[in-house]
Amino acid sequence: xxxxxxxxxxxxxxxxxxxxxxxxxxxxxxxxxxxxxxxxxxxxxxxxxxxxxxxxxxxxxxxxxxxxxxxxxxxxxxxxxxxxxxxxxxxxxxxxxxxxxxxxxxxxxxxxxxxxxxxxxxxxxxxxxxxxxxxxxxxxxxxxxxxxxxxxxxxxxxxxxxxxxxxxxxxxxxxxxxxxxxxxxxxxxxxxxxxxxxxxxxxxxxxxxxxxxxxxxxxxxxxxxxxxxxxxxxxxxxxxxxxxxxxxxxxxxxxxxxxxxxxxxxxxxx
Numbered sequence: 001x002x003x004x005x006x007x008x009x010x011x012x013x014x015x016x017x018x019x020x021x022x023x024x025x026x027x028x029x030x031x032x033x034x035x036x037x038x039x040x041x042x043x044x045x046x047x048x049x050x051x052x053x054x055x056x057x058x059x060x061x062x063x064x065x066x067x068x069x070x071x072x073x074x075x076x077x078x079x080x081x082x083x084x085x086x087x088x089x090x091x092x093x094x095x096x097x098x099x100x101x102x103x104x105x106x107x108x109x110x111x112x113x114x115x116x117x118x119x120x121x122x123x124x125x126x127x128x129x130x131x132x133x134x135x136x137x138x139x140x141x142x143x144x145x146x147x148x149x150x151x152x153x154x155x156x157x158x159x160x161x162x163x164x165x166x167x168x169x170x171x172x173x174x175x176x177x178x179x180x181x182x183x184x185x186x187x188x189x190x191x192x193x194x195x196x197x198x199x200x201x202x203x204x205x206x207x208x209x210x211x212x213x214x215x216x217x218x219x220x221x222x223x224x225x226x227x228x229x230x231x232x233x234x235x236x237x238x239x240x241x242x243x244x245x246x247x248x249x250x251x252x253x254x255x256x257x258x259x260x261x262x263x264x265x266x267x268x269x270x
Contacts, residue, residue: 060182060218064175068225071171075232078165082239088124089246091117094254101260107138126247129153133255143259150256154248161240165233172229179222186218 093114102110111134118127129150136149 055217060178061221063178064222064225067171067175071168071229074168075236078236088126102258103260104141107134125157147256150251154244158244175226176222179219182218
C-alpha cells in the first residue's frame with residue numbers, strides 16, 4: 001500500500017536531535033564561562049556517592065521506580081501491538097488495482113477472504129473494520145451505510161484504545177503524588193526536630209538539612225520520572241490514533257469508493 005500523508009515516517013526525532021545540539025552548543029560554553037568566573041564549578045564536588053544514594057534511593061523513590069517500570073512495560077506492549085497491527089496493511093485484504101468495483105454479490109466472498117487472511121496473524125483492527133463494512137454492504141447495498149459503518153467502528157476502536165490507557169494515566173498521576181508524599185514526610189520530620197531541646201545548634205542544622213534534602217529529592221526524582229512517562233504516553237497514543245485513522249482511510253480508498261451501488265428502477269419510485 002502506498003504511504004499516505006497520515007502515516008509517513010515521522011521527522012520529529014531528527015528535529016529533537018537538532019534542537020538538543022543547538023541548545024547544547026550555545027548553553028554549555030556559556031555555562032562553563034560563567035563557572036570559571038565564580039565558585040559554581042566547585043558544586044560538582046558536593047555530589048559524592050553518598051549524596052547520590054540519598055538522592056536516588058529511598059522509600060518514595062523506590063515506589064516511583066515501581067510505578068515507572070509498570071507504566072513503561074504497559075506502553076512497550078502497546079507500542080509492539082501497534083507495530084503488529086500495521087502488518088495488516090501488507091496482507092492485501094482488498095484489491096488495490098485501479099478500476100476494480102465491488103458488487104453486493106461479492107461482499108460475502110470478500111468477507112470470508114478477509115477473515116482467512118487475518119486469521120494467520122491474529123485479530124486486526126483493519127480486518128475487523130473491513131469485515132463489518134462488507135457485511136453491511138451485503139445487507140443494505142448502500143455505499144453511504146458502509147461509510148457510516150466504517151466511521152462508527154473507527155470511533156469505537158479509538159474509544160476502546162483510549163479507555164484501555166486508564167492504568168497508565170493513573171500511574172502518570174501517581175508518580176509525582178508519591179514524590180509529594182516524600183516531600184511532606186521530609187518536611188514534617190525536619191519540623192519535629194525543632195521540639196527537641198537536647199540537640200546542639202550544629203547537630204540540629206545538620207539533621208534538619210538532611211531531612212530537607214530527602215524532602216526535595218523525592219519530588220525531584222518523581223517529577224523527572226513523570227516527565228518521561230508522559231512523553232512515552234503521548235507518543236504511544238499518537239501512534240494508536242494514527243493507526244485507526246489509517247485503517248479508516250484504507251477502507252475509504254479501497255472499499256467505499258469501489259462499491260457499485262445499483263440505481264433504483266423506475267417502478268420502485270412509485
